[in-house]
Amino acid sequence: MTEPVLSLRNVHKSFGPVEVLHGVDLDIRAGEVLALIGENGAGKSTAMKCLAGYQPASSGRILLDGEEVSFASLHEGEAAGIVLIHQEFNLAEQLTVEQNIFLGRELRRGLLLDKAEMRRRSREYLARVKCRVDPDTPVSKLSNSDKQMVEIAKALGRDARVLIMDEPTAVLTNAEAAILFEQVEALRATGTAIVFTSHKLGEVKQIADRVSVMRDGMVVQTAPVQDMSEDQMATAMVGRDVSDLYPAKAEVAADAPVLLRVDGLDVPGFAEGVSFALRAGEILGIAGLVGSGRTEAMEGLCGLRIARADRTEIAGQSVQIRKPSDALRHRLCYLTEDRKLRGLLLDKGMRENLTLQALARFGGLLIDQKAEDAALTRAIREFDIRAGRRDVRVGNLSGGNQQKLLLAKVMQSEPQILIVDEPTRGIDIGTKQQIYAFLSDLAASGHGIVVISSEMQEIIGLANRVLVMRQGRIAGELAGEAITEEAIVRHAVGVGADPKERAA
Amino acid sequence: MASETVNMPERRRKLPSMSVLGPVIALLVLVAIGAMMNPNFLGAGNITNVLARSAFIGIIAVGMTFVITAGGLDLSVGSMAAFIAGLMILVMNAALPVLGVGVPIILLGMATALIAGLLAGLLNGFLITTLGIEAFIVTLGTMGIYRSLVTWLADGGTLSLDFGLRTFYRPVYFDGILGVSWPIIVFALVVIIGEVVMSRARFGRHCAATGSSEHVAHYSNVNVNRTRLATYAMLGVLVGVATIMYVPRLGSASASTGVLWELEAIAAVIIGGTVLKGGFGRVWGTVIGVLILSLIDNILNLTDLVSPYLNGAIQGVIIILAVILQREAKAKG
Ligand SMILES: Nc1ncnc2c1ncn2[C@@H]1O[C@H](COP(=O)(O)OP(=O)(O)OP(=O)(O)O)[C@@H](O)[C@H]1O
Numbered sequence: 001m002t003e004p005v006l007s008l009r010n011v012h013k014s015f016g017p018v019e020v021l022h023g024v025d026l027d028i029r030a031g032e033v034l035a036l037i038g039e040n041g042a043g044k045s046t047a048m049k050c051l052a053g054y055q056p057a058s059s060g061r062i063l064l065d066g067e068e069v070s071f072a073s074l075h076e077g078e079a080a081g082i083v084l085i086h087q088e089f090n091l092a093e094q095l096t097v098e099q100n101i102f103l104g105r106e107l108r109r110g111l112l113l114d115k116a117e118m119r120r121r122s123r124e125y126l127a128r129v130k131c132r133v134d135p136d137t138p139v140s141k142l143s144n145s146d147k148q149m150v151e152i153a154k155a156l157g158r159d160a161r162v163l164i165m166d167e168p169t170a171v172l173t174n175a176e177a178a179i180l181f182e183q184v185e186a187l188r189a190t191g192t193a194i195v196f197t198s199h200k201l202g203e204v205k206q207i208a209d210r211v212s213v214m215r216d217g218m219v220v221q222t223a224p225v226q227d228m229s230e231d232q233m234a235t236a237m238v239g240r241d242v243s244d245l246y247p248a249k250a251e252v253a254a255d256a257p258v259l260l261r262v263d264g265l266d267v268p269g270f271a272e273g274v275s276f277a278l279r280a281g282e283i284l285g286i287a288g289l290v291g292s293g294r295t296e297a298m299e300g301l302c303g304l305r306i307a308r309a310d311r312t313e314i315a316g317q318s319v320q321i322r323k324p325s326d327a328l329r330h331r332l333c334y335l336t337e338d339r340k341l342r343g344l345l346l347d348k349g350m351r352e353n354l355t356l357q358a359l360a361r362f363g364g365l366l367i368d369q370k371a372e373d374a375a376l377t378r379a380i381r382e383f384d385i386r387a388g389r390r391d392v393r394v395g396n397l398s399g400g401n402q403q404k405l406l407l408a409k410v411m412q413s414e415p416q417i418l419i420v421d422e423p424t425r426g427i428d429i430g431t432k433q434q435i436y437a438f439l440s441d442l443a444a445s446g447h448g449i450v451v452i453s454s455e456m457q458e459i460i461g462l463a464n465r466v467l468v469m470r471q472g473r474i475a476g477e478l479a480g481e482a483i484t485e486e487a488i489v490r491h492a493v494g495v496g497a498d499p500k501e502r503a504a
Numbered sequence: 505m506a507s508e509t510v511n512m513p514e515r516r517r518k519l520p521s522m523s524v525l526g527p528v529i530a531l532l533v534l535v536a537i538g539a540m541m542n543p544n545f546l547g548a549g550n551i552t553n554v555l556a557r558s559a560f561i562g563i564i565a566v567g568m569t570f571v572i573t574a575g576g577l578d579l580s581v582g583s584m585a586a587f588i589a590g591l592m593i594l595v596m597n598a599a600l601p602v603l604g605v606g607v608p609i610i611l612l613g614m615a616t617a618l619i620a621g622l623l624a625g626l627l628n629g630f631l632i633t634t635l636g637i638e639a640f641i642v643t644l645g646t647m648g649i650y651r652s653l654v655t656w657l658a659d660g661g662t663l664s665l666d667f668g669l670r671t672f673y674r675p676v677y678f679d680g681i682l683g684v685s686w687p688i689i690v691f692a693l694v695v696i697i698g699e700v701v702m703s704r705a706r707f708g709r710h711c712a713a714t715g716s717s718e719h720v721a722h723y724s725n726v727n728v729n730r731t732r733l734a735t736y737a738m739l740g741v742l743v744g745v746a747t748i749m750y751v752p753r754l755g756s757a758s759a760s761t762g763v764l765w766e767l768e769a770i771a772a773v774i775i776g777g778t779v780l781k782g783g784f785g786r787v788w789g790t791v792i793g794v795l796i797l798s799l800i801d802n803i804l805n806l807t808d809l810v811s812p813y814l815n816g817a818i819q820g821v822i823i824i825l826a827v828i829l830q831r832e833a834k835a836k837g
């Protein structure tokens with residue numbers, strides 16, 4: 001077996017008084033893909049940041065080619081050929097795609113920037129990941145999945161010896177993930193050492209050579225990927241059996257009242273003529289490619305962006321929803337897909353975040369901080385939020401725990417109709433199971449739920465009925481046995497859709 | 505080995521962070537210096553003097569704390585104060601023949617100040633929120649407008665309150681309850697209400713959320729525009745309140761009234777630990793900031809160690825230090 005390129009030896013890492021890594025050992029070898037898996041907050045991102053020199057370890061050794069190193073900064077790590085793609089994007093939002101790709105190592109000819117060469121190369125890198133954005137677009141205008149592809153293109157341009165990717169596929173569609181994996185395989189073939197994390201165990205099985213499982217800040221198991229089934233991985237991570245991920249689907253009673261009826265919803269530039277009904281006790285899936293207008297349609301419905309509808313009925317009453325407070329008043333609530341930019345105040349604590357949307361429920365003129373604290377205690381218990389300290393800055397929570405907090409936050413408004421957009425993005429499989437059970441119980445108790453998801457299995461596993469959107473319109477509706485991956489894809493890309501299935 | 509040096513000892517004890525302690529310590533140091541240099545420094549007369557002079561900037565700075573916390577800025581408050589003072593004097597002088605010297609005319613003047621302040625604040629807020637123009641630009645513009653308006657109203661000179669009126673109005677600055685003068689009482693009230701609103705009321709939370717991330721606030725059912733508008737309106741009213749206290753002191757207004765007040769108010773807010781780019785603010789910190797600035801001025805005037813002309817330089821150093829402290833606190837937190 002080849003010598004490892006990069007290793008961690010007994011690495012400890014503390015933030016303030018809280019130790020989050022308790023002696024981590026990891027080996028990364030050239031020409032090999034290592035998957036790092038573990039529950040939310042297990043310390044995967046932290047271990048990767050130590051590997052790349054982005055954060056110093058509190059103690060322990062980092063070996064590069066067997067020699068102990070200590071990187072004072074990410075730059076030194078990069079100079080040694082180690083490139084880290086963060087879980088949260090690390091692009092300069094105001095700069096263009098091209099400027100980001102060459103940020104910090106702009107090409108020069110003499111004193112001036114070599115624009116032509118940079119343009120040529122950015123086109124090439126983008127082409128390698130089949131990303132069709134214009135290099136002149138400012139990053140702030142890109143969708144999350146395009147941002148991720150730009151991150152990957154940027155990493156390709158750095159000729160890394162070691163490529164570290166923290167949940168690269170969390171915001172990618174299956175097709176985009178497949179493109180990424182092609183690139184990963186090409187890099188592996190040329191001898192690059194690759195580490196990545198993912199909560200999608202299918203991916204791990206498909207692309208990794210070895211798997212290291214982390215639990216509570218330690219690596220508890222490392223094995224060749226062929227020696228572990230997905231179920232075994234999940235059990236090793238979570239410590240219990242999670243083979244039945246989805247709860248049994250409950251039948252929606254035929255006479256269940258219609259909670260929400262939407263007629264002819266238009267969101268200028270994004271969606272047109274969206275009509276559907278949602279019954280009490282029903283879980284309605286909305287599938288479609290990224291960019292098909294699913295998110296914008298639902299945001300428009302909830303008064304979060306400009307929209308108009310021929311008619312919107314909630315619990316049989318015609319209502320006008322123009323601003324977010326209108327929706328909340330009718331107990332219609334939306335959980336955003338973008339927890340970092342729209343979901344959570346990263347600079348604030350958990351308490352402020354938890355109650356922000358439903359602040360009116362916590363005290364009158366003055367906020368009842370005791371009630372807030374009690375709500376936080378309940379949320380931490382109910383959603384199993386793992387934070388080192390109660391007063392931790394939310395930006396320092398692990399990605400999955402942020403997502404749990406976001407869900408808890410939305411639930412503070414006690415919605416009757418809950419629209420969740422990518423509810424399990426970045427969440428570990430054990431918690432996924434809990435969230436699915438939670439949504440299913442919520443439906444069983446008479447709530448109406450809309451699930452938008454790019455994860456086909458999630459839609460198929462949860463939804464009683466599925467709407468597939470394409471180019472801003474509902475391209476088809478599937479129910480019961482007809483909900484299959486194939487049928488969803490067929491509607492989503494618009495080939496061979498049975499005209500009878502088209503919604504009006 | 506190198507990794508050992510990285511293994512820093514834990515410095516987080518149960519002490520409040522430097523961003524909290526910094527301004528308090530600075531204030532205490534100033535008081536100590538003052539007391540050592542001049543025996544009159546801690547006398548009732550000097551303390552009252554310092555507090556009363558702090559009151560104008562202080563009342564405005566409390567409003568500024570909310571504006572900055574919500575992610576805004578207002579450069580126009582100094583000129584706004586001058587304009588309101590001028591307007592108040594004009595209105596009261598004009599009403600004198602009808603109302604005569606008495607309480608009603610004082611109330612009229614006060615109402616004028618409050619309404620003018622409210623309208624001026626709403627105008628700033630409207631241009632910034634509804635029309636979406638940068639706060640810096642809008643208030644830079646209105647700053648010029650009010651300054652020029654008061655110069656024009658005074659015809660380049662000074663607007664003076666009628667002598668009889670002035671004598672009647674004077675106690676609002678110089679008198680008080682139990683030896684505490686009115687400006688100090690009003691300042692204290694504004695601070696207490698401001699602190700409670702900022703730290704305990706929904707509005708304060710909404711301001712912080714808006715300043716921290718407009719998008720997240722919007723998605724969390726915070727009416728971002730209304731919150732911002734309210735902060736500017738509130739600041740306008742507080743400028744009105746400050747002017748009500750200020751006019752009886754000199755009984756006049758001119759082009760040089762309130763010059764640089766906006767910078768002093770902003771400086772006080774920042775020294776107090778409110779984050780300039782928004783998202784976090786504390787009113788009690790602002791009070792300490794105001795006191796620090798006035799004490800520097802006061803000490804330089806009482807002692808002859810350093811020329812009072814260097815006041816601005818010392819204040820500048822303190823502002824920069826405050827921001828450095830903030831940054832350290834953030835890096836550690
Ligand atoms: N800067 C920080 N300050 C304080 N605590 C932190 C900081 N960064 C991470 N933590 C804590 O360290 C622990 C491990 O976090 P980490 O992000 O490594 O988890 P993870 O395994 O990547 O989880 P996820 O799957 O949710 O991304 C968490 O409890 C987190 O709250």
Ligand SMILES: [Mg+2]
Pocket residue numbers: 044045046087166398399
């Ligand atoms: Mg992570």
